[in-house]
Every structure is written in C-alpha cells, then in structure tokens.
Amino acid sequence: MNYPSIHLENVINEFSKLPGVGSRTALRFALHLLDEDEKTCNALADSIRLMKSEIKLCKHCFSVSDSEECEVCKDTKRNHSIICVVENIRDVMAIENTNSYNGVYHVLGGIISPIDGIGAADIRIKELVERIAKQNIEEIILALPTTMEGDTTCFYINKLIKDFNIKVTAIARGISIGDNIEYADEVTLSRSIMNRQPFNAMKM
Amino acid sequence: MNYPSIHLENVINEFSKLPGVGSRTALRFALHLLDEDEKTCNALADSIRLMKSEIKLCKHCFSVSDSEECEVCKDTKRNHSIICVVENIRDVMAIENTNSYNGVYHVLGGIISPIDGIGAADIRIKELVERIAKQNIEEIILALPTTMEGDTTCFYINKLIKDFNIKVTAIARGISIGDNIEYADEVTLSRSIMNRQPFNAMKM
Numbered sequence: 001m002n003y004p005s006i007h008l009e010n011v012i013n014e015f016s017k018l019p020g021v022g023s024r025t026a027l028r029f030a031l032h033l034l035d036e037d038e039k040t041c042n043a044l045a046d047s048i049r050l051m052k053s054e055i056k057l058c059k060h061c062f063s064v065s066d067s068e069e070c071e072v073c074k075d076t077k078r079n080h081s082i083i084c085v086v087e088n089i090r091d092v093m094a095i096e097n098t099n100s101y102n103g104v105y106h107v108l109g110g111i112i113s114p115i116d117g118i119g120a121a122d123i124r125i126k127e128l129v130e131r132i133a134k135q136n137i138e139e140i141i142l143a144l145p146t147t148m149e150g151d152t153t154c155f156y157i158n159k160l161i162k163d164f165n166i167k168v169t170a171i172a173r174g175i176s177i178g179d180n181i182e183y184a185d186e187v188t189l190s191r192s193i194m195n196r197q198p199f200n201a202m203k204m
Numbered sequence: 205m206n207y208p209s210i211h212l213e214n215v216i217n218e219f220s221k222l223p224g225v226g227s228r229t230a231l232r233f234a235l236h237l238l239d240e241d242e243k244t245c246n247a248l249a250d251s252i253r254l255m256k257s258e259i260k261l262c263k264h265c266f267s268v269s270d271s272e273e274c275e276v277c278k279d280t281k282r283n284h285s286i287i288c289v290v291e292n293i294r295d296v297m298a299i300e301n302t303n304s305y306n307g308v309y310h311v312l313g314g315i316i317s318p319i320d321g322i323g324a325a326d327i328r329i330k331e332l333v334e335r336i337a338k339q340n341i342e343e344i345i346l347a348l349p350t351t352m353e354g355d356t357t358c359f360y361i362n363k364l365i366k367d368f369n370i371k372v373t374a375i376a377r378g379i380s381i382g383d384n385i386e387y388a389d390e391v392t393l394s395r396s397i398m399n400r401q402p403f404n405a406m407k408m
Contacts, residue, residue, distance in 0.1 A: 001301055002301065004267055004293070004296065005270045006270055007251070007258045008255060010251040010254070010255065014248040014251045017248075019233070025224070028223055029222050030255065031292075033222075034259065041255075042252075044221075044252055045249040045253045048248055049246060050214070051237070052237065052238070066209045066210055072208075092208065096208075097206065
C-alpha cells in the first residue's frame, strides 16, 4: 500500500514489527495515535524509551526489575531456600499472580530447543548451578513448559544438580481444575492415572 | 496483575490505549520490546513522536501529508474539478490503492451521527462548500459508508450544494464482485435489482 506520508509509513513499519501485528493493524494504531493529542502520543513514545533504558535484570534471579535486585529477591519474608525455575518473566508474573508461592525464582530466559538452535549454554543454567553452589538451597521447583523441550531442560538441570543432594520437584501435571475427564487429552489422562496421588494428602 | 517494574507497567498502560489491545497483548508487546535491542525500541518511540509533530493536514483536502499540500492535491496531472468526499484518511488510502480514480479528495473527518453527538458542524462540510464556491468543480462523488449515518451525511451535503448545479454522484452499491447472489443480504439484493443498470453501459 502507498501511504500519504513518510512519517506515517515509518510508524506503520515499526508497529508491524510487534508480535501479531500486520500492516493493517499497524495502520489502525497509527491513525488512532494521529487522532489523539500530542500528550498521549508522547506518553507512549517516552514510556517505551524509558522502559528500555531503565529496566534492569535482577542480579540474583534475572527477572525484570527497576533496581539491581527485584522485589521478590529483596523481600526478606520470602523463603530464599526454595528456587522456582521458570522459562521467562511472563511465568514469574503468572505464578506471582496466584499468591500461592513464597519462595524465589530463577529465570532461564529460554528452554533447551535444538530445533531453534538453543542449547544449554544459551540459557541461564550455569547461573542456576552457581546459585545452588553458593547459597543454602533446600528445594528446586522445575516450573517449565510440559513440552518435549521443557522436559529436556528439566532432565538436564536435574542431572546437573544431582550431586548437590537437594530436593528437586516439578509442578503437578494432570487434569486442569474445572475440566471434565471426558474432554481431557489421552496423554494427560494417562499420565494423571499413572501419577495418581493419595487423596488425603491432596490439596483441593 | 502486578508487574515487577513500574516502567514495564507504564508501557503496558500506554499500549492498552491502542484500539483492540488489552493488557495481555500490551504485555506481549512490552516483553517483545524488552527482548529487542535498544535501537529497535527507540526507532518505534521516535517514529511515533516524529509522526505526531511532523504530519500535517493538507490545506485543500484535509488528508494527511508531509507538507501543506498533499501529494494528490499537488499533482497537476489529476482532475481537480472532481472531488471525492470520504469519511477519513483510511478511505483515501483505500481508493488510491485501486488506481482507478484520477480526481481529488475531501476528507470530512467523520460522518453525521446524532447518537455519537456528531453534527454537521463537527465535520468539514463547511470547508467542502467553500471549496465548491471558490473552485470550478464539475462533479462531487459521495464515497461515504452505506450506513444510516453515511446516507444522512450524503443527503445533507446534496441538499446543501444543490444550488451550485454540480453533478452529484455516489459510489455504486450492489453485489460485491465475486459474490454469489444467494449469499447476498436481502437489502443489498433488493436495492441492486431496483438500481439495475444497462448491461452494455456497465464496466465489467
């Protein structure tokens, strides 16, 4: 498409680089901003610049933070001897949102995926092992995707840290709460029978 | 949701103001930008700022432009005695993209819609009448939405300029090219029978 203005075209090109945004959606965004007052536009532009220049990765867990240490790692009320290993920041936010975890995190920044060319050295596994070696850790919770790549990463980490003699757990897999058994997929259903748990010990 | 950084939260809030973007999509955009290098982020921020400060409305047709006169109005090869009246800039771009119109435009910047509180004085109808009074115009093409609001605006403009004795036309309405008759809605089908045209005069 031909655009009547080079500045409009630039904005459309930049918006199109965002995930899931094509040129039509980008055009919609751009024309929306054109209709807004200058303050709103500049607020968006400034917030992007500021986020990129100000956000830091926490030196302990590599989650995003406004300072060198994130809010979770700073919090002395949390249990710093339990580390929950996650793929990315989104997972930290999702778990924090449940209000049911009181330990700290370790953000790998990816999972091992040979197809995508991501090996163990490309994600923060070395940093996790260093943390375990330095600190007094009781438990590692593996909260990685339940995919082949996630499982591979779990096995790799488990093997790497087995000499530390720490408890290594993985988040529960099974039927989602609220789901009917008949609609669960075969693999999930089969695994949830194999991994059945004592009912009295189960948290409902 | 709680976000681990105030800067991240600001970007999410600003992105959420874009049409069709909720907080989840905004989070996706923000985390995507966090993964990108600083150059890409700043390119987006700068392009938004620049668009807002540099884009002008053409003094003749009110389409967007990088100068006081848009590319269409500047073009001496185009027929300046035919004005196509459209609702917004998107419509100009859509028509320009067909490469089948050689006249100029007039962007109303909206259509009359009492429900939304938009009256004739809120859109650029006065400016259109002034253009017609000043310039030597042969034809006005009404290319407004085929909705009640669009029709109202067409009737209003037609009544307002009837003393100028110019040809006033509206873009053809009927079955879309490539559509089956059986799937056309009743109103369109009924109107396309009532507005049937001599076959030999029709451009296929």
